[in-house]
Amino acid sequence: xxxxxxxxxxxxxxxxxxxIINCAYENTAFDYFPWYQQFPGxxxxxxxxxxxxxxxxxxxxxxxxxxxxxxxxxxxxMDSQPGDSATYFCAASGSNYQLIWGAGTxxxxxx
Amino acid sequence: xxxxxxxxxxxxxxSGTSVKIECRSLDFQAxxxxxxxQFPKQSLMLMATSNEGSKATYEQGVEKDKFxxxxxxxxxxxxxxxxxxxxxxxxxxxxxxxxxxxxxxxFGQGTRLTVV
Numbered sequence: 701x702x703x704x705x706x707x708x709x710x711x712x713x714x715x716x717x718x719x720i721i722n723c724a725y726e727n728t729a730f731d732y733f734p735w736y737q738q739f740p741g742x743x744x745x746x747x748x749x750x751x752x753x754x755x756x757x758x759x760x761x762x763x764x765x766x767x768x769x770x771x772x773x774x775x776x777x778m779d780s781q782p783g784d785s786a787t788y789f790c791a792a793s794g795s796n797y798q799l800i801w802g803a804g805t806x807x808x809x810x811x
Numbered sequence: 812x813x814x815x816x817x818x819x820x821x822x823x824x825x826s827g828t829s830v831k832i833e834c835r836s837l838d839f840q841a842x843x844x845x846x847x848x849q850f851p852k853q854s855l856m857l858m859a860t861s862n863e864g865s866k867a868t869y870e871q872g873v874e875k876d877k878f879x880x881x882x883x884x885x886x887x888x889x890x891x892x893x894x895x896x897x898x899x900x901x902x903x904x905x906x907x908x909x910x911x912x913x914x915x916x917x918f919g920q921g922t923r924l925t926v927v
Binding site: 744749801804 | 843845854860918923
């Protein structure tokens with residue numbers, strides 16, 4: 701019940717296209733859903749996060765869509781750029797603030 | 812966003828020696844710090860959670876005598892890998908958050924440990 705399932709494992713998108721990464725969770729007590737971006741040899745950095753009281757949050761080219769009834773949330777990267785090539789992790793946490801991590805998606809943006 | 816500084820960024824040590832990794836919150840008080848381990852092409856694995864002034868809580872399967880965590884102040888936590896062996900080689904990442912229900916966790920840049 702603590703798992704966060706992330707897909708796909710890897711994704712190749714043409715420059716200018718839309719990158720979509722999906723996550724599903726089981727624990728309905730989770731109330732914080734962040735997405736992190738990690739470059740090789742670096743720690744993860746928060747990209748965008750959402751709480752379950754809203755269904756969508758947009759920050760620049762990055763959008764989180766959240767479906768509470770389906771227990772799913774996704775990251776959309778619009779107008780994907782080569783600089784977006786990185787590994788993306790979804791996560792979820794509840795009242796103890798411990799992040800439960802997805803397995804990660806390696807995103808490659810082809811110029 | 813807030814800054815978490817992790818040092819060193821990489822270290823090579825001989826088998827049997829101990830290595831200390833520091834994690835500092837530079838512009839906020841870190842009520843809670845988390846230590847993670849990450850294997851190549853894998854997700855982050857939580858090792859332990861520490862609150863300032865108290866003993867760390869270790870995840871199942873993590874040896875507390877091998878991975879010593881100290882969170883003596885609101886801006887500093889350390890992870891000491893004692894009697895390191897090649898299987899301890901990994902990427903270690905710290906994370907810190909302040910108090911309050913709506914504060915996010917900020918991550919250090921990670922430490923690549925290689926035990927030879």
